[in-house]
Amino acid sequence: MIDFELVVPDGWVQIPTAPDTGTLRRRIIDNVIRHHIPDSLPRDKVGPWRRMLRKELTGATDEAARQSARSVLLPLQEFSGVKLPGSMLVTVLEGEDETEDPEQLLASLLADAGPDGTYLEIGGAPAVRVASVVDSSRVGRKAPSWRVSYYVSHPEAPGVWGLLTFTVLTDGDVDAEPVQAVVLLFDMIVTTLRWADRVDVPTEAEVVAQLDELVGAGTPADGPGFA
Secondary structure, three states, X not given: OEEEEOOOOOOEEEEXXXXXXXXXXXXXXXXXXXXXXXXXXXXHHHHHHHHHHHHHHXXXXXXXXXOOOOEEEEEOOEEOOEEOOEEEEEEEEOOOOOOOOXXXXXXXXXXXXXXXXXEEEEOOEEEEEEEEEEOOHXXXXXXXXXXXXXXXEOOOOOOOEEEEEEEEEOOOXXXXXXXXXXXXXXXXXXXXXXXXXXXXXXXXXHHHHHHHHHHHOOOOOOOOOOO
């Protein structure tokens, strides 16, 4: 299976959202909540925080699954005392037109994006970054958000693309320094992309069994990409 890897910073989690990962996804969310809000804390005080975190993680992963993303990347720890208001959908597109020149497709994307588009190279292959300020009413907010999409071609597999789209919420000032810092952090994560051809990929049941063994042994097991 063609896939790619990202270097995930400390305090972030990458949760699978492919159609055959529902059980694994729920198990990882449970472990993430247990890691950040351990059972040793008073239940009456941490109950609301657990429910809020579960709602956030479930909402983000359900949305990623609806958009056919393979995973969603979320920051969970604060950065310089500020909760990072963003998430990234990670998708691999296969079966596209293998005869189409990726450079021509990227040129078309750049033409449509105008000054919002940038040509660059990621993972040893040409790519395009498109950034725009978008309405946030869909997620129940009045302030606008930044939406940045990366279209990354596979250097050796024609018709295979990586699509990484991250959204950063704002309080109204899209150019505020903290907002731009979060955008830059997401950009840096994208630059770590490396393509991989996975062989003998374990089934969901096998991964869940491994998690059960780790938890039973008292080892933290917060899922793929958790740091």
